[in-house]
Amino acid sequence: MLFVDRMSNPAATVESQVALTPSSTSTPTPTNAPSVEINDSQGTEVEHDNKRLKSAAWQDFVKKKINGAWKAECKWCHNKLGAESRNGTKHLLDHIKTCKSRHARKGLTQSNLKMGIDAEGRVTVGKYVFDQEVARKELALMICLHEYPLSIVDHVGFRRFCGALQPLFKVMTRNTIRKDIIDLFGVNKISISNYFHKLQSRVAITTDLWTATHQKKGYMAITAHFINDEWKLKSFLLRFIYVPAPHTADLISEIIYEVLADWNLESRLSTITLDNCSTNDKLMENLLGTMLDKLPVDTLMLNGSLLHMRCCAHILNLIVKDGMTILDKIIEKVRESVSFWTATPKRHEKFEKQAQQINVKYEKVIALDCKTRWNSTYLMLSTAVLYQDVFTKLGTREKMYTPYCPSNDDWKFARELCDRLKIFYDATEAFSGSKYCTANLFFPKACGIYLAMRKWSTSADPNIITMTKLMSAKYEKYWKDVHGILAIASVLDPRYKLHMLNAMFIQIYGEEVALRKVNAVKEDLYKLVLQYQNHVEEGVGTSDGVNA
Template sequence: MMSDHSEPIFNAPSTLRSKVWKTFGFFKKEGKLDKSEAVCKICRAAIKYTGSTTNLSTHISRRHASDVELDASTASTSSSTSSTITQFLTQSQLSYNSARAKSITMRVARFIAMDLRPYSVVENDGFRELLRELEPRYKIPSRQHFSETCIPELYKKTKTDLKAKLSSAERVAITTDAWTSRATDSYITITVHYVNLDWELASYVLQTRVFNESHTGKNIGALLKEACLEWNIEDKDPALVTDNARNMVVAGVEAEMSPHLFCFAHTLNLAAQKALHVTTATKVLGKVRRVVGFFHRNIAGAELLRQKQQQMALPSHKLINDVTTRWNSSHDMLERFLEQQSAVFATLMSRELRKGEDVSALTEGDLSNAEDMVKVMAPVKVITTVMCEDEQPTISLIAPFKAKLKNHFEATTEDTGLIKDMKKVFLEDFVKRYTNIEDLLCTASALDPRFKTLPFLSDRETERIFLSITDEATNLHDKKVEESHPSPSDIQEPDQRDPTSVQSSPVQVHEEPRGDCPPCKKRKSTALDQLFGETYVVRPSRSSREKVSEEILRYRERNLLPLNGNPLEWWRAQVDLPLLSDIAKRYLCIPATSVASERVFSTAGDIVSSQRSVLRGDHADQLIFLKKNLKKLEHK
């Protein structure tokens, strides 16, 4: 505590011989030295004095070390005291069961899960040194404690929280896909998607399990059934989204999941791959691939290309090499090559570059074909990008996108021979997809306020779709009413109940007229009845179908949502369309792609890495589950 600057400080008595008294003194109180507090002559800080100078010497060493030189004995005393404190803190370790130790251990477990750290991180010298600095009293448990106790406990708690979330879902959709780890173990990932009570699209990873059985449709179907039972979603009318593989087709049938939607991104990839395998297109891709490969292998060529880019004021972009299984990578390769063609050709023609192979064999015709290929496939790339976003309920986009692509790939008189061939091959493969679920896709689009006019259908087909929505919404409402108000036949009579529930003593029952309630007395006629009884008749309550029809009429009369709007946010605001909202929520929860499952592969690759290739399957499942779900569940 700082003292009043106007009050004088008096020297300590000569009997106090320590050198600290050259720096400290006392105030006077009622004419006498007040020895309860020593006062620093430099900063006028008042420090409690009980006969020991340890506190005073500590103050000098911390605050005025550069101004005052302590005697050896005082410095030794201060150093000894500091050493004693450090030793005390180090030796009095926290108990494993203490709240502080449990909290630190749990934070380390969360660090392992959320940052994809190997369990061995707790044995690393640098990590242990960090913990010692932060909390010397804490002794970190073994890696086995984290792998066998902490992470499983965190997984169990998070799994319980997710089950509670899923219990409120009216309908769910699941996606699934398979992948192989570095240790050649086969895994199958399952994700779940639903629209929550706040009209937000929620997506979670349910499980990533080792699946060393044969990947037949029957086996995968059985796995999907088991997953639904484990997560208590078998009564949520789960929809299924997979790729187009034959075993997945059979799996959907075996799992008895409907609708079974095939990944739209995968469908586009199949059709685009076939279009790019047209003979002329294959030759163009081969020539471009050879040039790109040369610059990837030749360090001098890559450096010279960078210099040419600077001289020509072109973006300093590297050339892209494609992956044969991803059509859009071939599109990206052509697009980047055309962007950099002037720098590429200038580099290849440079005398400074010694070429051991002929890589400049592209003709003007090849470049023209490359430009046409990029142009004709551009809408497919845009649609692929949009369909891979998680934020939007993408099933409602499939029908409009299908119509757009069918129109785009219709041959015209201006098309070159190459483009005509590519369009023909693309359409032949594309139009045969989704033929059995056209109504499902159109219904989803009709329930999306951006596309509710269904401009790609005739007026007759549009009315048929909305009539189908009326039927489905009516049936759904009647089913909910029936479940919430069971019929009298569903209620057991007293003589049908368990005998043990009957009262032991007989009860006298008086004869009463049977019925749901006692007979009511006839209501007396009033003056208003006599005046208006024949004119004003109480109308019977509207049927469910009438209510749904009125909601659909109001829905169709409202303005379209802009294309960049969020349909779920729009539906959240439509409080006067409760019956139609229920059916919209059932459709807009279904993703159009299985990208959610495929994205787990990259996370899994970070977990089942070369350093952890022997990680047990159940540990990998727990870590992937926590990485993908922990923060989501805590923030919702």
Template sequence: MTMASSNTPIPVDDRFNEYESALKRQKSTTSKVWDEMTKLDCENKNELKAQCNHCKTIFSAKSSSGTSHLRHHLNRCLKKFDADECRQAISTFLVCGKHSFRTVEEPGFRYMMRIVSPNFKNISRHTAARDVLMYYAKERDHVKEELARASGLICLTSDNWNSEHTNDEYICITAHWVDKDWNLQKRIIRFRALFPPYDGLNIADELVLCLSQWVIDKKNFSITLDNASYNDVMVSCLKNYFRANRAILCDGAFFQIRCCAHILNLIIKAGLELANDVVGIRRKRFYDATDKSFHLNVTKKLRQDVCERWNSTYLMLESSLYYKDVLDYWGQRDKDYQMFSLSNEEWRNIAILCKFLKVFYDVTCIFSGSNYPKGNLYFKGVRKVHKVLLDTVKGPYSFLTPMVKQMQEKFNKYWAEYSLILSCAAILDPHYKLNYVQYYFKTIYGIHASDFVETILSNLRLLFDEYVKKSKSTSSSLAESSNVSDKNPVDSGLDEHNVNSANFGGYFDESDDYKWYLDESSTRTEKSQLDIYLEEPELELNSQIDVLDYWSKSLVRYNELSLLARDLLAIPISNVASESAFSMDKKVITPLKSSLTPKTVQAVVCLDDWMRAKGFSTTNYYSHFIVKLVAKRTIRTMRTIRMMFLRLLFRIFPF
């Protein structure tokens, strides 16, 4: 038989065999709809179901029915899904970027959305505002669930602010807590315009209403406030409310925390009022000389002094010292500037003052943080300020003495007695414990240090006893409910007969009473968790062990003490978390956006805070959704092209 007459094809390796086999395998694969659908298990094995991964609709998935109906549904569903994601992305873009709702009506924005998602329909500014409110309501429910899951107590910060464009008085309330994974959390739960009068009673009502709406009025530990006069009245009203509802710890003795950053600001401003002759530097145009003659980085600009913020003075001095040579050079050549040029002694005084203020600046930065526990850092920060004031007033720099004395008066007014509750938090830091507090009190108060330490320790024991009682009451209530449910039903007549016929002079097992006495005696002599913790050596100061991580791993060993430490370390020692919302709000309530309703303002401010808590920054959130949408569109387009290409190959090369 010749080769021409043979019906058997001769295999020829033309270096494409591996691709041919891949195409054959591709031909036998299942439908692509299963990338977007999930097969469900059914009781009847002959009946198959499929669920859409996006809208969760369930369809029949019998092999005899094919997949056309699933494909048609996916085409409709994915278009709607893309549109919903676009609307959510636009809401987040407007909120996180502080953009006006009119942005969605701009031609450039609509052109961009048409390129990104051709199926997206343009929306008006009114629709965009409504989307933001709906998005807020959705996310609010998620935050409520987070607060409900919080096993510990919740700490609050609050601050007030007046909008210069609308003249509305706003209150911002922020909740702080440690979640089940022992991570510190922070959420703005209220940003609302107040109704006059703006007094302590009205603000207390607003706080109670807020806590009731968020269902956390039974879980409060403390509230951190500034030194505004109306706050004392407000705190008094809150204490009475919580006492009536038995929802306050230690009768409210540790309920109010005064904002440490605000007190520090008052202390420093009192001193800087006497330092105007030292900090009188004027900014001039000299950046060309800086770059060409001294080759310095001109992106580090000279800072202007802002009277409302003392740290601007420190930043101004710091940048002036960086540009010292340039300023001297400019003063020798510019006649207008010569009257402002400084002598070598004045530059020396500025350097000394800058070094002095840096201590306060660093402490302020630590107190103002919100992503880490700060209660344990309070004592160290205040002690550092106290020590530098004592050392400076006795030091050789006489020009600082009047300023430091003014600062000492303010310090003694607010911090003559260290906050007991926050000093307790320092003891519960395993890096410090009691020895740390004892040492620093001794450096300040000498032989009288023991009195201060004993006061702090007695208050810590008082707090610990509260948590022990709470733990025992919880355990006993659980045990009682268990006994009631397990108790066998008995005949009422038999039970009455037993009570009436009880013989109190008859047999009594004395051994049970003796065992109870021994148990009570051992309990009285047994060391508490707090005593055991204090007797153990401290961790090394440079140890990288996080304080919350330490207590989360000690939960079994120090049950009640760990719960106390969790709530103490959640206390914010400044209300910067609430105050910073006002800095952001100045971008929300601009002259062009002053017509926004207070309800919309609250939705925008809270949403921005909640999105940041999820890890989305102002700059990347919108791009995240854009990339996601473009990627989805690209994937579907590539799938279509790929299927068309495979079909074309099969027509050209029938296998």
């Protein structure tokens, strides 16, 4: 279980106060108590004693009549000692001195000095009192934050460490810490729900569905993103859920709507971002139909026409993978070279020494790529080309490696491919950011990629031309589905406005078609502004028109 965004508003953070069930061993409040009447388990007659108890011993004892005899019950260990007047109180005072329960629990309320540093860097000294419940909460938070296994509380080393750090801390069992985490989740869910209720902005939803290789089970993470009242981008993980196979559109749409309804967000959405496949197209049809059946049409932006947001990073991944299908054999020599010199620690050490001998700084470590991940192939190539001289020198010295050593043409193509892939890699890195808004970044970068591919189509290398054709075909397939809301986002960016949109469309479509497309974006933008204005007018009773 994971808690996100600990630095947001205190009302919505994992740091919020957690009301855990008090321990049965909580510290009692010593008082000068009078005699107490009780019935024992055998129903013995109860007598009264109203005399004032003046001895200091009675701050830690309660006087009870049990089975006809007065007893003094220790408030700490609940042992019962004689309390007849003739007995006096010395034996009670002696018990207080040796009562282990009293000394252990008293230590919980004893103040210690705690040193710290304030905002100005000055050393401060304050009062510190150990609290078992606070420590339990912090342990639960630690397990969630760092994704430690619940079994950590059973580890001998962890228990010894806790004992050395704070002997009074009682490490709980795995079941207890599991209950603490669930309780903590429940408290924070209520806190975050209240936070959403007060939030003025819409909420964007992203989903991530994958299959765990070791379990062969599907899981989905649903995350909410929004701008808070301080104009900072925040994110909360709403649900991490197991999705049984088959992963049909009906099943996934039902899960997403259930999560939105559980958090009361179905009427406050801006967009929902999904991966790109035919199943998700059907999924959005189901989800939108369900929402429009249960909600007023105007609760969604432009009646839901902007609800479906395709994942920009996933689109770029599909584009590059199509182009890379023909290049595996061409870059195989470089891949085999990297594989050879990273196969064993001894070979890698020899490679590093060779770099030092020819005065090549070995700052980036060579690493083999994963063939199914183009970005890892880019990183492998971009690192390998830095050490071309090292590979070449080793090719003349090591007979076992000579057959794998790339030629000058291989290195030349690897450099050209790196230059092409860099624009996709940088764009993917920008789109994958979670600490800043990314919608306004897509359009200028996507247009830049389109114009770059036009230049690649005139390359002298036939392999680059073939790669570009495959990439362009995939790009055009998705371009028409993504530029609507993302074009509006770029217009709202004061650095771009309509000037960048107009200039890019003219280069891509020509002036006549560009004019129609720019006007279509402007029309959608005006409709969106009008919808927001009507929403505001309903709340404040104004009637100003939209200045188009």
